[in-house]
Amino acid sequence: MRRGSIVRLIVYGVLAGTAASLVAVFVPWLPDSASEEMDRIVFTFWFTTVICIGIFAIVAAVIMYCVLKFRAPEDDDADGPPIHGHTGLEIVWTAVPAVLVTAISVVSAVVLAKNDDAGDNPLRIGVTAQQFAWSFEYPGEGDQPLTTGRLVLPVDQAVKLTLHANDVIHSFWVPEFGQKSDAVPGIETTLVITPTKVGSYSVVCTELCGLGHAAMRAAVEVVERPEYERFLEEAAAGGATQGTDGEEIFTSAGCGGCHAFEPAGTDAQVGPSLDDLAASAEAAGEEPAEFVRQSIIDPDARIAEGFQAGVMPKTYDRTLTDEQLDALVQYLLEGGGG
Numbered sequence: 412m413r414r415g416s417i418v419r420l421i422v423y424g425v426l427a428g429t430a431a432s433l434v435a436v437f438v439p440w441l442p443d444s445a446s447e448e449m450d451r452i453v454f455t456f457w458f459t460t461v462i463c464i465g466i467f468a469i470v471a472a473v474i475m476y477c478v479l480k481f482r483a484p485e486d487d488d489a490d491g492p493p494i495h496g497h498t499g500l501e502i503v504w505t506a507v508p509a510v511l512v513t514a515i516s517v518v519s520a521v522v523l524a525k526n527d528d529a530g531d532n533p534l535r536i537g538v539t540a541q542q543f544a545w546s547f548e549y550p551g552e553g554d555q556p557l558t559t560g561r562l563v564l565p566v567d568q569a570v571k572l573t574l575h576a577n578d579v580i581h582s583f584w585v586p587e588f589g590q591k592s593d594a595v596p597g598i599e600t601t602l603v604i605t606p607t608k609v610g611s612y613s614v615v616c617t618e619l620c621g622l623g624h625a626a627m628r629a630a631v632e633v634v635e636r637p638e639y640e641r642f643l644e645e646a647a648a649g650g651a652t653q654g655t656d657g658e659e660i661f662t663s664a665g666c667g668g669c670h671a672f673e674p675a676g677t678d679a680q681v682g683p684s685l686d687d688l689a690a691s692a693e694a695a696g697e698e699p700a701e702f703v704r705q706s707i708i709d710p711d712a713r714i715a716e717g718f719q720a721g722v723m724p725k726t727y728d729r730t731l732t733d734e735q736l737d738a739l740v741q742y743l744l745e746g747g748g749g
């Protein structure tokens with residue numbers, strides 16, 4: 412090959428490689444990592460991407476070079492020259508990809524093994540998924556677990572989650588933590604997380620599980636160790652899910668994902684609007700506070716007209732304390748003004 416051709420090939424390769432690198436670097440493909448597991452996943456992602464960009468640059472350069480250099484004149488109908496393979500080239504394009512694919516496999520296998528390993532003494536938390544809510548069980552005093560509606564984790568501590576599903580298949584995923592795992596009825600699955608950044612995140616259900624699937628979220632908070640201890644104490648004292656501010660409970664329990672309620676500024680249509688519950692109570696012939704309370708802790712007891720049973724989570728009698736229920740009922744009836 413002449414020197415001019417080699418220079419042209421190199422220029423094409425650099426151009427194609429630069430274009431691909433810009434797309435890889437400047438598009439935010441992955442959320443910012445907040446766990447050790449996600450860091451390893453991001454590493455695997457870049458390891459593979461860099462190899463792919465290299466191969467892409469070589470292939471694109473050869474294609475561009477050939478298209479321009481060997482282009483036939485318009486009136487040229489002649490056959491191409493008879494060429495019979497090139498053993499050297501064939502060995503190279505078999506051996507190089509084999510080495511690269513093996514390298515990617517090894518890196519992935521190491522990352523998978525490490526991401527499944529919670530170490531000797533992980534914090535163990537149970538996760539229960541149910542249409543359409545998450546609840547979390549912390550080890551409590553004796554064999555009575557503490558059940559909460561939000562997940563609070565101490566930073567830099569390996570956590571082993573044990574996932575259960577009560578009805579259909581759900582999937583536990585916090586995008587910033589990287590790993591996800593299905594929660595399957597009848598079996599136990601696990602997921603390891605080692606959070607590295609203090610902050611607020613969301614658990615997202617990533618398995619289409621029914622009508623309220625899109626609303627199946629729960630808050631995750633990664634906090635410093637002393638704050639975590641305080642959370643556990645509060646949970647043990649009965650204030651597990653959140654405080655006793657009606658609006659706060661409405662928001663963090665996920666009610667707004669399904670219900671329109673003007674004082675909270677929500678307009679979801681999965682469940683009935685909660686703006687005139689006094690009228691619903693009257694129609695049902697019940698005292699308003701009792702009616703609303705019953706509707707929350709036992710949603711199937713009475714089905715609002717035009718809506719289905721089995722959509723609203725049945726976990727609120729466990730995840731909300733009596734005081735929180737009182738505050739929520741009062742908030743729903745008085746719009747937070749009282």
Ligand SMILES: [Cu+2]
Nearest residue numbers: 581616620627
């Ligand atoms: Cu789900």
